[in-house]
Amino acid sequence: MEYYGNVFRPPSEAKSLIIQATFGCSHNKCTFCYMYKGEPFKIRSLDEIKASLVDIHPYYEQAKRIFLADGDALMMKQKDLVALLEYLRERFPRVERVGVYGSPKSILIKSVDNLKHLKELGIGIVYLGVESGSEQVLKDVNKGVTVEEMIEAGKRVREAGIQLSITMINGLGGKPLMEDHAIGSAKISNAIQPEYIGMLNLRLYDNTELTRQVERGEFIPLKPKELLDETKLMIENFELENTIFRSNHASNYIPLKGTLNKDKARLLAEVEESYKYVEDIAKVKKIIL
Numbered sequence: 375m376e377y378y379g380n381v382f383r384p385p386s387e388a389k390s391l392i393i394q395a396t397f398g399c400s401h402n403k404c405t406f407c408y409m410y411k412g413e414p415f416k417i418r419s420l421d422e423i424k425a426s427l428v429d430i431h432p433y434y435e436q437a438k439r440i441f442l443a444d445g446d447a448l449m450m451k452q453k454d455l456v457a458l459l460e461y462l463r464e465r466f467p468r469v470e471r472v473g474v475y476g477s478p479k480s481i482l483i484k485s486v487d488n489l490k491h492l493k494e495l496g497i498g499i500v501y502l503g504v505e506s507g508s509e510q511v512l513k514d515v516n517k518g519v520t521v522e523e524m525i526e527a528g529k530r531v532r533e534a535g536i537q538l539s540i541t542m543i544n545g546l547g548g549k550p551l552m553e554d555h556a557i558g559s560a561k562i563s564n565a566i567q568p569e570y571i572g573m574l575n576l577r578l579y580d581n582t583e584l585t586r587q588v589e590r591g592e593f594i595p596l597k598p599k600e601l602l603d604e605t606k607l608m609i610e611n612f613e614l615e616n617t618i619f620r621s622n623h624a625s626n627y628i629p630l631k632g633t634l635n636k637d638k639a640r641l642l643a644e645v646e647e648s649y650k651y652v653e654d655i656a657k658v659k660k661i662i663l
């Protein structure tokens with residue numbers, strides 16, 4: 375099976391059969407993102423997708439999970455996505471869950487009933503890059519949506535009964551917006567109540583607008599201890615009913631994992647403890663990442 379361009383998937387889809395339903399990202403304008411640069415967004419036809427599955431490895435014939443790449447497969451027209459999911463059900467009868475990245479815009483072009491139909495056909499989880507709950511940060515990083523639209527998109531997925539996994543980026547507001555980013559990100563999560571929150575540390579990649587802003591002195595990244603201050607403030611402000619919170623990506627300096635709000639006190643104690651060694655870990659990560 376051939377893949378085109380850069381293929382990304384969430385860590386939890388490591389064992390899934392990855393099928394490119396689209397190429398690239400429909401937005402492709404976030405200042406920090408390096409993922410699909412230079413790749414024009416394209417929605418593939420069902421025939422093209424079927425053809426790509428002709429010679430897949432026999433291991434994947436028994437796949438229990440499928441992940442529809444690339445950046446925004448929910449941009450497919452509802453009827454085409456329905457046809458694709460119906461086909462995948464026949465072709466891979468053992469599949470229990472189909473996952474997909476969703477952008478706020480692609481979610482908002484679908485009604486709750488549309489999403490419920492997709493759930494009946496196998497879509498079990500949507501991964502939504504929220505990144506921040508600060509209006510100013512979303513604007514600065516060119517996310518292309520407001521906080522209100524982001525909340526509406528998240529709620530719509532949840533209302534359809536589909537699991538929702540959102541990501542936040544620690545440090546995305548830099549120093550001046552640290553508090554706004556931390557408290558806003560907690561508030562947006564509280565409004566959505568997702569099943570999962572994954573928090574990454576901001577990383578600067580070559581050839582992104584954010585890296586150029588850093589080089590010009592327009593964006594000052596947070597220092598390791600400031601990242602912890604921000605994490606602490608965010609966790610303090612979470613009011614979540616039953617959300618699995620993970621901050622254990624390779625980019626993170628300290629691994630955190632728990633269910634919020636149940637584990638809030640433990641997570642805050644772990645953050646407090648890590649001030650002692652975060653600078654050392656940051657030095658090591660700088661070398662290996």
Ligand code: SF4
Nearest residue numbers: 399401402403404407
């Ligand atoms: S962060 Fe997501 S929405 Fe933004 S450009 Fe990258 S892939 Fe597209």
